[in-house]
Amino acid sequence: MQYSNPVIPGFHPDPSVCRVGEDFYLVTSSFEYFPGVPIFHSQDLVHWKQIGHCLTRQSQLDLEGCRSSMGIYAPTIRFHNGRFYMITTNVKMFRNFYVWAESPEGPWSEPIWPEWPSVDPSLFFDEDGRVYITGTGGFFGDEPKGIYQAEIDIASGKLVSERRLVWQGTGGKSAEGPHLYRVNGQYYLMIAEGGTEYGHMVTIARSALPYGPFESNPANPILSHRSTGSSIQATGHADLVQLEDGSWWAVFLGIRPVSVPFSGRHHHLGRETFLAPVTWSADGWPVIGDNGKIAEKMDVGTLPIALDETATPDVGDFNANQLGLEWNFLRNPRDEDWSLESRPGWLTLHGSEVTLNDTGSPAFVGRRQQHFKCSVATLLSFDPVHEGEEAGLTVFMNNRFHYEIALTRGGDGGRKVIFRRRIGSLWRVELEEAYEGNDIILGLDAEPAQYTFFFAAPNGERKSFGSGECSLLSTEVAGGFTGVYLGLYATGNGKRCEAPASFNWFQYKHNS
Template structure:
């Protein structure tokens, strides 16, 4: 009996040690439109970045929980840039695949050449220059490899370019040559409108084809990437159809739930299904965490949920109507070395000593002529005439806001010479939806100023100003859901409030529009004037503390 008890205890201990707990979102902050592929024991995931540069981050994991950014697909200005584009244009909905030793990413460069494919032998990079696909008219292309054939599937126009209603789209497919990177044969329509065109479904998009058993499945988002977002599924005995929709669609949505529920997760969709380390199916998808109604500043984030196969159909999150903040699975967690945490509450510091972190973002392109990094001085930015209110490449380097409640701070060394010269910390959602905490001069004396973007004036409004000393200054922006505080200090961690409880909804997607989330940015500008002045930032500190994880 004693041996049996010991054996049972050992079994229980083994099962517990082999359990993994996912915390949603698995990638916090502005990481929308996830696509994932499995290669051996490794998973690789990519996201949309729109007009930020570098474009399309590449993450690697062995357990679908612990993700490490290993590079970016678009990391050379020679591949492309987004100069002249608004923040929410640029790169839409990448998809990643692996076939016969080569990695493929397909994506859309909206408003320009359209759809393209890039390849790499190693997901770290370097990735090739884009190969454009002019015949593929639409957005959200993804590849499907079926034995010796390949296909490219995508969202396209209504039949004959004659939509029956606003948002009427189709899903179409070409055969694809993975060697020449060209489409083959004739385009074929797979879906018209959505799973039931009689109900006038809108924005069928983000399609993925995969095979399970004897069936080919077509998974796509429907309803638009907001509160009506959903995921639908269809299947066929052939990769090119005809596809029959699941009679109980959608297989994932949050649109019918009470918007006033505690810690809601909403707008779920744009999913891709993947086999986990335990052989079971999981869904990776986008969703958002509003702090009130449909107000959120963190953008669309990457979530995970379990999938069950019921009567031949994959159902996402079948045991609960609500997407959960955590799930448990019976396989071993594999932590990443030197990987920054991406889920739950976490804090970290980015020290500017040798090179820039791959998660940091520029506006539209990367120009190494206006910044440098030295261990002694940190990150030094030249003051450029360009501002964040234009469509160029200002001296701006940002990181994502990843929590509803968080703080970002930096050590600034800067002395302005003219009143147009400014440097400091910005919380930035779009060209005019931002707050800028910066050092400058006024009446020939150094000041700390706080500005708010103003689209009507094509400028920014001064909302606070105090006198400060020359030299070093510490700046902090604190997010508390729909309120932001702006703090400063002349010595570490002895913060004084400059201005508090400012409107955070001004930084929300609902107010600003577009598809991105807020970024904390290090930003220096001479505001339209030429300047030879510089500003140095020693580090960027981030602390996230959301109530849902406490």
């Protein structure tokens, strides 16, 4: 029996995992999106269901004015003495913090802010009761770059030992993403190196003491797809977990680039979560996958494969009193910009002056694109009153790279459908057409290399209306660390909209 990689597709990078009895819990980075740090549950490491977010309040997650691909980096989740702990960095303010909860669904506590000048923090609860914080340092002054560690009082967040440089890796750039483990009396320090691009890799060292000196594994890296032709690239930033049967597994990030003729490989779905078995060599070193290589199809081995309960309906409505867990806002949402109550059964967005080109908080609700081939559609009801009032559907990578199909009011007072592309400093409404009604279906068909947009009157025939290359929204072109979102939005383009925009349903169908 085999399972398919990635186990969590779409923009879900920097996975961290812990086991509690027969249950597994996993978190990933969320950057400028709110709520922050999605948390997933599984009973087999293969099928993951989102059960909440760790950061659901502005007091936990300040993203005001946060630039794209800033915000929340590389969380770690651990369980100790009946509590879950999630530690991470808010790069907007360059501060580390952790929250805790007795239930993984939450509520999670207010942040505890240790004096820890680093990124990618991790916690390790040792058998003797000591707790260690480990992270990436070397950002200030003359401090050497590398992995730093200290003992911490987990109740207060205060350091109770000096902060020490414990390992600088094997020579690859950006030694980061550390996790400390204790296995058979030895301390293992596993990190990422090479940058989170095509040279990404996982390396490991060990010591008899938590502060080292650490001996580097002579077989490093233990995971990397650098300089290979694999369909999976940039594998790295791993976390280990041991099952009740004694076997070990690793979760880690990777990408699935699409080859574009004459312009190379591009990935637009973001960094995704992958899974591989871990074996141990005769001399006591972990080996991930097939000597550091993994595939899209992998043997389940001894995994206790459970019933897949992760499927969501193709068409979702807005009848509940809260948004589904798959939905996110860009930065901290304004209460006055959205509602599920002002028109029951609809998501209503009140467009503000903020546009998708800004680093503010637009009236935007989006979900990740998780499949190369998918079809998306929504029913919008909108009667724009003034010129520039606009609402529609966006394919959004960041504030400088996105496509829209929308309903708006033009300078002549008429209502029209527009298709627009924003690629860096290049911005253009490429198509526009008069439209008579207030209700309109907007949608797109995604293929690995292209988006094709369409619109239709309710119960009418759809009309193709523009296209855009996926590669122009890829990390290789747009930069950053996120992946494409499919979003519903409204804006007054510099002024607050008088007219609300209401969305009745959202369809996401995929076949790959």
